[in-house]
Amino acid sequence: MNSLSETYQVIIIGGGPVGLYLGLCLEQADISYIILEKRSAPRPGSRSLGIHPVSLELFKELDIVSNFIRDGIKIQQGHAFVNTKKIGSLSFKSCPKPYNFILALPQHQTETLLEQALTKRNPNALLRNAEVNTITEHSQHVEVNFEQNGKMHTVRAKYLVGCDGKNSLVRRQSNIAFKGQQYPDTYIMGDFTENTHFGSDAAIFLCDEGLIESFPLPNNHRRWVVKTDNYIDDVSKDQLISDVFNRIGHSLSDAQHTMLSSFGVQKLIAYPMVKNRTILVGDAAHIVSPIGGQGMNLGWLDARDLADALLQVLGNTFQKHTILNQYQKRREHAAKNAIQRAEMNMKLGRKITTPFFRKQLVSLMLTPPISQLMANIFTMRGIERWPV
Numbered sequence: 001m002n003s004l005s006e007t008y009q010v011i012i013i014g015g016g017p018v019g020l021y022l023g024l025c026l027e028q029a030d031i032s033y034i035i036l037e038k039r040s041a042p043r044p045g046s047r048s049l050g051i052h053p054v055s056l057e058l059f060k061e062l063d064i065v066s067n068f069i070r071d072g073i074k075i076q077q078g079h080a081f082v083n084t085k086k087i088g089s090l091s092f093k094s095c096p097k098p099y100n101f102i103l104a105l106p107q108h109q110t111e112t113l114l115e116q117a118l119t120k121r122n123p124n125a126l127l128r129n130a131e132v133n134t135i136t137e138h139s140q141h142v143e144v145n146f147e148q149n150g151k152m153h154t155v156r157a158k159y160l161v162g163c164d165g166k167n168s169l170v171r172r173q174s175n176i177a178f179k180g181q182q183y184p185d186t187y188i189m190g191d192f193t194e195n196t197h198f199g200s201d202a203a204i205f206l207c208d209e210g211l212i213e214s215f216p217l218p219n220n221h222r223r224w225v226v227k228t229d230n231y232i233d234d235v236s237k238d239q240l241i242s243d244v245f246n247r248i249g250h251s252l253s254d255a256q257h258t259m260l261s262s263f264g265v266q267k268l269i270a271y272p273m274v275k276n277r278t279i280l281v282g283d284a285a286h287i288v289s290p291i292g293g294q295g296m297n298l299g300w301l302d303a304r305d306l307a308d309a310l311l312q313v314l315g316n317t318f319q320k321h322t323i324l325n326q327y328q329k330r331r332e333h334a335a336k337n338a339i340q341r342a343e344m345n346m347k348l349g350r351k352i353t354t355p356f357f358r359k360q361l362v363s364l365m366l367t368p369p370i371s372q373l374m375a376n377i378f379t380m381r382g383i384e385r386w387p388v
């Protein structure tokens with residue numbers, strides 16, 4: 001074994017959006033760290049697209065927000081339809097400035113921008129092609145073994161942060177439970193060249209046959225998300241085109257597609273998120289339904305909170321257990337709130353037997369003063385304080 005035997009204050013496992021952002025926060029806080037990431041580059045495709053104002057405020061703190069704004073599309077309002085009939089619109093323009101919009105940017109572009117910002121500040125912070133195999137906790141430190149280019153290495157740190165996603169190795173090796181459930185809801189989605197008149201606006205269609213969502217993307221593209229009756233393994237362009245056409249009469253047949261996929265949805269929370277010297281953050285700690293676009297943003301909020309907590313804990317405090325326990329309570333509370341908000345979105349998009357009541361409810365949600373509350377909910381305001 002070729003041992004690097006480096007020692008850090010923190011080891012981050014996983015250089016996805018959350019691990020990269022946590023690295024930037026630790027850099028700012030002058031905490032020594034390394035990020036171990038098994039991939040050679042950000043995963044292609046565009047899973048997440050929504051960056052919420054709360055996250056743009058975090059990026060502003062680090063002085064990295066301008067490149068995101070440069071590359072993304074500002075969604076300042078969304079239009080709600082019941083089948084093809086427009087019920088109203090929800091505007092984010094009255095939300096706190098300057099980030100009174102949701103920024104649409106495909107996840108791989110987000111990760112690339114975070115990586116560029118990080119490596120500019122610390123070129124040695126991110127180790128790619130570094131796959132972690134084992135972690136071992138000792139009383140005063142943690143030890144991590146990883147493989148890079150066929151060689152095994154060992155690094156040590158005071159704390160280990162698992163930002164390694166839904167199937168987290170850190171969570172499994174630490175015997176931390178991941179509790180929750182699978183929802184019955186399933187979706188297909190695809191990115192197509194733009195052929196609507198919505199411009200930079202979003203559109204939500206509550207159809208008798210199930211929800212359709214449509215979001216602008218950079219480079220004159222648009223994301224279509226369609227609720228399906230069952231999970232579809234091998235989604236075809238033709239199916240998405242025909243579902244959209246049959247439900248809302250919009251034809252995508254002349255549009256080019258760049259991505260197609262299907263997904264089921266779960267709610268899962270790790271118990272505990274902090275175990276001795278191991279801390280889980282982002283999807284490793286919680287899974288929220290993508291309907292509402294909160295998962296990655298929730299991970300960034302975790303990371304920001306954790307950077308503050310680690311700064312205190314590493315500063316020789318006598319209250320480290322209390323600080324990390326309080327951190328855990330806040331993150332669990334935020335994850336539960338995000339789950340509730342996502343459930344509200346999913347319920348609105350299900351097939352229903354009482355369309356009249358849904359139409360009345362949606363109209364009410366789009367009317368002041370309730371519309372302001374809805375704008376806050378859809379932009380993740382108050383996620384740590386109040387449930388839906």
Ligand SMILES: Cc1cc2nc3c(=O)[nH]c(=O)nc-3n(C[C@H](O)[C@H](O)[C@H](O)COP(=O)(O)OP(=O)(O)OC[C@H]3O[C@@H](n4cnc5c(N)ncnc54)[C@H](O)[C@@H]3O)c2cc1C
Nearest residue numbers: 014016018038048049050132165282283293294295296297
């Ligand atoms: C269809 C869809 C749409 C979504 N839309 C949105 C949205 O609009 N807004 C939003 O906020 N969220 C959205 N999400 C959720 C978002 O994609 C996730 O919450 C986000 O990717 C979580 O980031 P993460 O860094 O915690 O985990 P990941 O993105 O999963 O990153 C984990 C990283 O860890 C690495 N890794 C794993 N194991 C190891 C190991 N053993 N050694 C080294 N490295 C390892 C992986 O290679 C990966 O790079 C969406 C999700 C889906 C599926």
